[in-house]
Structures are given as C-alpha cells and as structure tokens.
Amino acid sequence: MKFWNKKIASFIAVGGMFAAMATGAQADEWPTKTVKLIVPYAAGGTTDITTRKIAELLTDKLDENIIVENRPGAGSTKGTSMLAKGRGASHVLLMASPGHVIGPAIYPGIDYDPVKDFKFIRNIIDVPNVMVVSGDSPYNTVAEFIEDAKNKEMTFGSSGVGGSLHMSGELLKSMTGLNLTHVPFRGSGESVPAVISGDVDFSFENLPVAMPHIKAGKMKALAVTTAERSPYLPDVPTMQEAGKGYGLETFKVSAWFGLIAHKSFSEEASLKMQKLLDEVIKTEDFKEFMKTRGAVAGVQAGDDFKAFIQDEVKKWAVVAEKANVKK
Amino acid sequence: MMENFTEVLSLFLSVDNFIAIIIGVVIGVVIGAIPGLTATMAVALALPFTFSLEPVTAILLLVGIYKGGMYGGSITAILIKTPGSPASACTLLDGYPMAQKGQATKALQTALYSSCIADFISNLSLIFFASYLAKIAMNFGPPEFFWLICFSLTIIVSVSGEAIIKGLIAACLGIIVSCIGLDQMYGTERMTFGHYDLMDGISFVPLMIGLFAIPEVIDFYYTKAQPHIIKNVDKSKLSLQEFKQCLKSIIRGSFIGVIIGSIPGTGATASAFISYSEAKRTSPRRANFGKGEPEGVAASEAGNNGVAGATLIPLLSLGIPGDIITAIILGAFMIHGLTPGPLMFQQNLSLIYAIFCGIMLSSIVLFIVGNLTIKYFSKVSDLPKPILLPIVLLFCVFGTYAVNNSIFDIGVMFAFGIMGFFFAKMGIAAAPFLIGFILGPMFEDNLHRSLLISKGDLSIFVRGPITWFFIALTIASLIFVIRRWHQGRTVNAEVDQNLE
Numbered sequence: 001m002k003f004w005n006k007k008i009a010s011f012i013a014v015g016g017m018f019a020a021m022a023t024g025a026q027a028d029e030w031p032t033k034t035v036k037l038i039v040p041y042a043a044g045g046t047t048d049i050t051t052r053k054i055a056e057l058l059t060d061k062l063d064e065n066i067i068v069e070n071r072p073g074a075g076s077t078k079g080t081s082m083l084a085k086g087r088g089a090s091h092v093l094l095m096a097s098p099g100h101v102i103g104p105a106i107y108p109g110i111d112y113d114p115v116k117d118f119k120f121i122r123n124i125i126d127v128p129n130v131m132v133v134s135g136d137s138p139y140n141t142v143a144e145f146i147e148d149a150k151n152k153e154m155t156f157g158s159s160g161v162g163g164s165l166h167m168s169g170e171l172l173k174s175m176t177g178l179n180l181t182h183v184p185f186r187g188s189g190e191s192v193p194a195v196i197s198g199d200v201d202f203s204f205e206n207l208p209v210a211m212p213h214i215k216a217g218k219m220k221a222l223a224v225t226t227a228e229r230s231p232y233l234p235d236v237p238t239m240q241e242a243g244k245g246y247g248l249e250t251f252k253v254s255a256w257f258g259l260i261a262h263k264s265f266s267e268e269a270s271l272k273m274q275k276l277l278d279e280v281i282k283t284e285d286f287k288e289f290m291k292t293r294g295a296v297a298g299v300q301a302g303d304d305f306k307a308f309i310q311d312e313v314k315k316w317a318v319v320a321e322k323a324n325v326k327k
Numbered sequence: 328m329m330e331n332f333t334e335v336l337s338l339f340l341s342v343d344n345f346i347a348i349i350i351g352v353v354i355g356v357v358i359g360a361i362p363g364l365t366a367t368m369a370v371a372l373a374l375p376f377t378f379s380l381e382p383v384t385a386i387l388l389l390v391g392i393y394k395g396g397m398y399g400g401s402i403t404a405i406l407i408k409t410p411g412s413p414a415s416a417c418t419l420l421d422g423y424p425m426a427q428k429g430q431a432t433k434a435l436q437t438a439l440y441s442s443c444i445a446d447f448i449s450n451l452s453l454i455f456f457a458s459y460l461a462k463i464a465m466n467f468g469p470p471e472f473f474w475l476i477c478f479s480l481t482i483i484v485s486v487s488g489e490a491i492i493k494g495l496i497a498a499c500l501g502i503i504v505s506c507i508g509l510d511q512m513y514g515t516e517r518m519t520f521g522h523y524d525l526m527d528g529i530s531f532v533p534l535m536i537g538l539f540a541i542p543e544v545i546d547f548y549y550t551k552a553q554p555h556i557i558k559n560v561d562k563s564k565l566s567l568q569e570f571k572q573c574l575k576s577i578i579r580g581s582f583i584g585v586i587i588g589s590i591p592g593t594g595a596t597a598s599a600f601i602s603y604s605e606a607k608r609t610s611p612r613r614a615n616f617g618k619g620e621p622e623g624v625a626a627s628e629a630g631n632n633g634v635a636g637a638t639l640i641p642l643l644s645l646g647i648p649g650d651i652i653t654a655i656i657l658g659a660f661m662i663h664g665l666t667p668g669p670l671m672f673q674q675n676l677s678l679i680y681a682i683f684c685g686i687m688l689s690s691i692v693l694f695i696v697g698n699l700t701i702k703y704f705s706k707v708s709d710l711p712k713p714i715l716l717p718i719v720l721l722f723c724v725f726g727t728y729a730v731n732n733s734i735f736d737i738g739v740m741f742a743f744g745i746m747g748f749f750f751a752k753m754g755i756a757a758a759p760f761l762i763g764f765i766l767g768p769m770f771e772d773n774l775h776r777s778l779l780i781s782k783g784d785l786s787i788f789v790r791g792p793i794t795w796f797f798i799a800l801t802i803a804s805l806i807f808v809i810r811r812w813h814q815g816r817t818v819n820a821e822v823d824q825n826l827e
Contacts, residue, residue: 186511190591
C-alpha cells in the first residue's frame, strides 16, 4: 500500500510544516525557517519537475521544510525580478535556467541585473540540445547540411521565441552566416511534428524530447550542442566536432538548471547549500532522475557558476541583437 | 498472447490502481468545479506525488484527475455561470439558463451523461484507432491548422444569438485583446504600454471568469434586485425522451472531440464550441439554443470530453503531447523511465494495455462519482443570491489569483467583469469575444508560419487533401450562415410589414 504510505507521509509533512511555522525553529544555523524555492515557470515543465525533485531530496537533509512556489511570467523574468527585490531573501532560492541569461537580452524593461543582483549557488544539471532533421531528410551530417544551406534559404523550427532552442538556431546562423529563417511554434508538441513531416528543414530540440523520435528513426540527430558528447547518444558528434571548418569550433549551448539567491544571501548558507546539493546530485535517486531527463550533472558552483552566467549573458545579448530579437 | 494477457491483468488489477483512479476522479471533479482551478493545475500539482508510485498507478491518477476535471468544470458553469475550466465556457450558454429555470439537476445530469459517453467513445478511439488517427495528426501542419481555424471562426455566428453584427464586433474585440503582449513570431511588444505584467498578454482564466461570472454579481447589486431565490424547483430528471433527443449531438460531439483531440495544439475549448455550433446548426430545436436547451449542454460537454482520451493518441503513439496536460503526463512517463512513442508499443505493450484498462475504468468511476455528487451540487442553486454571490466572488478572486499568484490578474478579472456587464446591457454576447480571444492568435500564428515555411508562396494553402477538405467545410459553413441570416432578415421584414 505504497499509495497510502505516501499519503500519510504527505499529511505528516504538511502537518509538520504548520507546526514549524507555529513554534518557530530555534536552531541558530541556517536555515532558521522554511526555505522557499521559486520556479519562475508554470507547474509541470522541466524546471518545475527538477525543482520539486531537488526539494524532495533536500528535505531529508535540512532541519527545515522546503516549499516550491511557481511564479511564471515574461520568460522567467517575472519570478526572477521578485527574487531580485529581496523580500525574505535569506531563505529564498530560485531555479534559474537559460531564460535567466536570454531574458535580459529580449525582454524590455527588466528591473534587475542578471549577474550583480544575485548570489550563484550551484549549477545542478545540464541537458543538451540536439540538432535534428526529418528521418526522410537527405542530410546525415552537419557538413552536408551546411554545404547545401550555402546555396539556399533554410527554415528551422523552435518551441517559441527567445528560448534556448530558438537561440541555438540563431547562434548557428550568426556563427556560419547561413540564410536561416526561424519558424516559431508553441511548444515542442507543435515543433516536433513540423520537423518530422519536413515542414521545417531542421530544428534544435531538448535531448529527452527528441530521443524517442531519433530511436524510432523519425528524426536524424546531426549533432549535440554541448561541448562533450552526450552519454545517451554517444555516436552523435558535438556541434564543435561536426562543424569543424565551418566556424562552429566554439559552438556550445545547453539547457542548464541551477539555484541562485538574492545577492544578500549569506556566504555560510550558500556554502551549506553547495555541500548539500553535491550530496543530492550523487544519490542514486537523483542519478536515475537525470537519466530520465537525458541530463548530466552540472559542475559549476559559487564563483565558477557566476563566471559562467556572466559569459552567457554577454553571448546571448550579441546573438539576440544580430537576430533582431531584442528589447 | 495468453502470457501478455496475464501480464496486463497483473499490472492492472491492483488495489493501488483502483484507489488512484477514484482519488484522481474525485480530486478532478472538485478542483474542476472551483472557478480558476483548472484540471491542468491539478495534474501539475499532483505530479510530484506520483514520483514514488508504480508507473501504471501514477499515470492513472493523473488521467483520473484530467477526466474528472473536464467534467467538474461544467458544474459551476451550469450552477453559477462560472466555468471551472476554459473548456466548459460553452456549457454555460445553455446550462446556466437551465439552472435559472430551476432545472439544475437536469442540466447536471445532461452534462454528466454526455461527458461519460463522449469519454467512453474517446477511449475506444484511443484503443482501436490510435495509429490511424496519429497518421492524420502528423499531416496537420500550419496550413491545415489555418483552415481548421478559419472553419472554427464561423462558429462566431452561431454563438452570437440573434445579433450577428454585435457578435462579430465582440469577436473582433476579442482578437484585439488577444494581441496584447509579446508577439509570438518576433517577440515585439504589442499594446503593453511598457507594463511588465502585460508582457505575457492577458491570461485566459481571469478574462474568462471576469467575462462570465462578475457581470452576474455586478448586475445583482446594480439593479438592487430583491433577494430572489431561485429554488431548484423542477426536480425532474433527464427523461429518456430528452436523452434520445440529445444523443445525436452527443455522438457527433464525441467524434469532433476525438478528431480535434488527436491533433496536437488545438484543445478542448475549440472542440466544445465546434460541437455546440454543429448541434445548433442541425437541431430541430435550434431556436431554443442559448435559452436553456439540454441539447446545447450535451453538445458542449460531449465536445470537450471527447478530447480527453484522444489527446493521449499523439502522446502514446508518437510521443508528442497535444496540450499542457498531456505534456505533464509525458513528464510522468519519463520520470518512471518510460518513453511514450512507437517504441513503447513494442517494448511495453502490456503496460500500455494496463493503462488502457484503467482509462476505461475511469469513465465508469466518473459516471458513479458524478451521479453521487449531483444531488449535493444542485443544492448550490437553492442558495439565496445574497449568500451565494459573495461566495462566488470569493472563489473568483481566489481562483484567479491561484493561476499565476498574481494580484494584477485580479485587476484583469474585474476589468473584464465590468466590460462583460456593459456587453450584457448592450445585448452583446460574450461567447464570440472569448472565441476571438482563443482563435485569433492561432489564426495569425498559422498564417504567419505557413508563409515562413513556403517563403511567401501562397500555394501552400492548397497543398493537400486536408486543406481542401477544410476549405470546402469553411465555404459550406459560410454559405449556410449567410442563407440563414438572409432568411432571418426576410422573416423579420415580413413581420414588420404585417405589424404595419
């Protein structure tokens, strides 16, 4: 009766939460109250699922409860803006993703600085994007595709303007100078059939979304966008390998998910969270979770993570401006 | 074969599965019945609870919530003119007038029976025609969508009541409001006036609640009406005769739902409106539509529940989620290490059939739960308005806030509430506004996408049999509408002449 066990556990957890709120925790060490994880996207997406998994695993390791709160809107910038304003900053964290670095390049009127206003805790997972064409497409390699694209206009689909999938296409365009036209769809539910049926010439998709279609032969994977090959598609080259000689030697994009906090977040708490996240990432449970999402563990923490974000902000500002997707 | 059969049974016949379905349906019905709390939200919030369940149990819990939510949305649409979910917005057109006439029980029964029948038909289609329907869905590109939307836009006329011109104006206003926010193609700002909260456009739930529920509240206090108690006076149940009259629309609505549901990206709301429009066009009692006709409720509910099983077709057979709920269910599959798609039918056939068994069972559970709850829900319409309306207002504010945790959305709800109130005073139907708001962006996006794909070549709009079919349907529907309108005007002119 696992189901009932789960139910009872949930009730105890909720009851515990209220009890903790009523009495107030006495411990001096961080956290001294409930920790809130903000998801700047709607419930049910990859960011939400990842955050809830992390919350579940962290709950066992912290003395306080963790709650997950969805604050969607304007890419991820609405929720991030809330964090930047700093209310209850000592116990609030946010699950950042590429929207954190792309958003400022395309949304007007953003009232925070994506680097200076935050403290960067740890990058948790990296999910590669993969360049795919229809299973019936004549192209089998990135080189074949580029050679053909030099002579004609090509179209690429994405799940929407300003996402990491769209911007991967724009990055390819800006690095190769090819004549590529973006065709945005609403979500991968619409963009995937468009590639399979050949309505668009190619697209970038998140690896877990594309995987079943690649395995079924409906799509061909030309390259993954990360610097390293994906353990889930070991035969597919990276964009850097496949685009050698075509100016793609530094091409690197991934959908990363990492925790950030307000700039006033204490150093002690930040280090504690880094340590706990290191432990969580190594658990079998989380490894299994990463496998289902086609993800690998993120490596950057603290200042390294901040430097990574700084580079990403600069990179996407240039690409967005070239692509004419700008404020 | 026998081995597979035993394996299916062993996967399906567990107490956990039965409990999951029952809990799922009950949660779905309750959440669906609360304005603003949609089935999507309920499924999303239940997802983390499924991490530790067995795969079949997890999926069945989510499917149960989905199905319960689709029906639950109709309860408040009928009783208090507040659709619990967008897909049941069409149900209130006839459901609420029925409740006002004191036929709340009958309206709820009609909604339940048509929901369950449509759900059942949708499930059968999923089980027997999944691969065939999936093939059609894969041939649905932007030009095919464009024509489907064109056809759907002709619905505006049938939900405009007698004031077609006013209906068209409302639809145009809906389209204009839908343009607010960042443009889907280039990310350029439209009518945001630099306001951060308008970047994503107007949210659907606040607009819908504002448009339908708030005008009732304003009107009550504006007219300073005497506390008028509409008792659920007519305790009569849906008679066999009435059910038979609805059956044709239920069956047709179910199949419309199956087709629309199997195409990714269209959704239950459009399906409900198309089904309603078709029922109104063909019914011998079409004059009663909008005034409390059970067939209107049946058509709408069959249309939106017919989608429920069919949205799983592209998910299970292609691995493509057709809407947000199926995207979340896809997430649940992946959490359990399963990848829906053609390979799943080869590798996990027993599991798929165990899920199918559960889905069929969920229709039956929905029927039982629905029947048990009708008599309690119908008591809501017995409440005196001075008590009921503040409660409605509370739920509206709560539900609207819950969507995005946004105070701004509450303002949006009241703004559209005031607009809805003036619409009612001027005799403008609110439903065409809603349709314009939903279909406008789909029309624009697919027109734009088609032209981007074809690099400006217009021949893409007649590229294959599906486009031809929908062009023919659109033209036929337009001819029908114009003829009906012309006939109506002639009759009115004759009446005027006779009066003179």
